[in-house]
Amino acid sequence: MVAFIWQPWNTEHIARHGATPRLAEAVFSAPDFQARPMNPPRWEGFGTVNGRTWKVAFIRSGEAELFVITCFRIDSGRRR
Numbered sequence: 001m002v003a004f005i006w007q008p009w010n011t012e013h014i015a016r017h018g019a020t021p022r023l024a025e026a027v028f029s030a031p032d033f034q035a036r037p038m039n040p041p042r043w044e045g046f047g048t049v050n051g052r053t054w055k056v057a058f059i060r061s062g063e064a065e066l067f068v069i070t071c072f073r074i075d076s077g078r079r080r
Contacts, residue, residue: 002028005067017072019054024071027054042069 006021014024027033030047038044038057045056057069 001064003065005061005065010068010070014068014071017070019071019073021068023049023054024056024068027056027071028066046074 004021004025011021014020026049027045027047030049033045033047035043035045041059043058043060045058047054047056053074054071055074056071059067059069061067
């Protein structure tokens with residue numbers, strides 16, 4: 001099981017993009033979720049929740065912890 005690290009900073013940041021911690025966590029559970037490394041230690045992931053594609057940027061903080069940096073909706077065409 002993965003623990004998500006939520007602090008006021010990242011919670012407020014994703015809210016500006018129309019996301020909530022619950023939605024961001026759902027992206028990681030999406031059947032089509034895919035992740036890839038960006039600039040270490042950052043990763044980016046994509047997943048569909050409620051018919052919309054979302055991008056998450058995150059850092060793995062240990063084996064079972066994730067710190068979400070941002071989460072925002074994207075057009076499916078921007079998913080690479």
